[in-house]
Amino acid sequence: IEAVHTWFQTRFAAQTVFSFSSGRMALFALLDSFGIGLGDEVFVQAFTCVAVPNSVLWAKAKPIFVDIDDSGNIDVGDAQKKLTSKTKAMIVQHTFGIVADMQKIVNFCKKNNLLLIEDCAHSLGVRFKNQLLGTFGDAAFFSFGRDKVLSSVWGGIAIVHTRQDAVRKKLMAFSQSLSRSGNLWILKQLLHPL
Numbered sequence: 001i002e003a004v005h006t007w008f009q010t011r012f013a014a015q016t017v018f019s020f021s022s023g024r025m026a027l028f029a030l031l032d033s034f035g036i037g038l039g040d041e042v043f044v045q046a047f048t049c050v051a052v053p054n055s056v057l058w059a060k061a062k063p064i065f066v067d068i069d070d071s072g073n074i075d076v077g078d079a080q081k082k083l084t085s086k087t088k089a090m091i092v093q094h095t096f097g098i099v100a101d102m103q104k105i106v107n108f109c110k111k112n113n114l115l116l117i118e119d120c121a122h123s124l125g126v127r128f129k130n131q132l133l134g135t136f137g138d139a140a141f142f143s144f145g146r147d148k149v150l151s152s153v154w155g156g157i158a159i160v161h162t163r164q165d166a167v168r169k170k171l172m173a174f175s176q177s178l179s180r181s182g183n184l185w186i187l188k189q190l191l192h193p194l
Helices: 004-012 023-033 053-057 076-082 102-111 165-177 184-190
Strands: 016-020 041-045 063-065 085-091 115-119 139-143 158-161
Touching: 004 016, 004 053, 004 076, 004 158, 016 023, 023 053, 023 115, 023 165, 041 053, 053 063, 053 085, 063 076, 076 102, 085 102, 085 158, 102 115, 158 165
Parallel strands: 041 063, 041 085, 085 115, 115 139
Antiparallel strands: 016 158, 139 158
């Protein structure tokens, strides 16, 4: 696990790296660590996996579905129409490894003071203008489920690029509060579907 953490920290120039049982748990931990919660709105693209809006709901925030553009990724023009004073974050999913227009998204988030979280569940190793996806936002998460780019059957990683010590401490406390899987459960997952 430490070797994986080190690889992500080095490769993505991340300030903080923590592993979780899944990508959705990593997203939930990120939202919680950045203080996203009750009364907050989070932009998610309308074409997404249920895990993304569910994580927003678990954080007690409200997912705001934003239309997609021709690439299958979030449409900044539609996000602009739906922006309110309650909007606090945007989750950008690089759908099926197809890169979202990160220049436009980064500019939009900076202009509107929004937390930018990249969903890299399908885009480990993909680049936009020679920069790795997962390095554009304030944070990113990756998934290692059975259907992902790199599968360990189960698992996820959250990385944070901000130097905010409070966020790092909260993410560490969140990670340490979770129970760890037993060896029998791990063996069952590795032998699935046998």
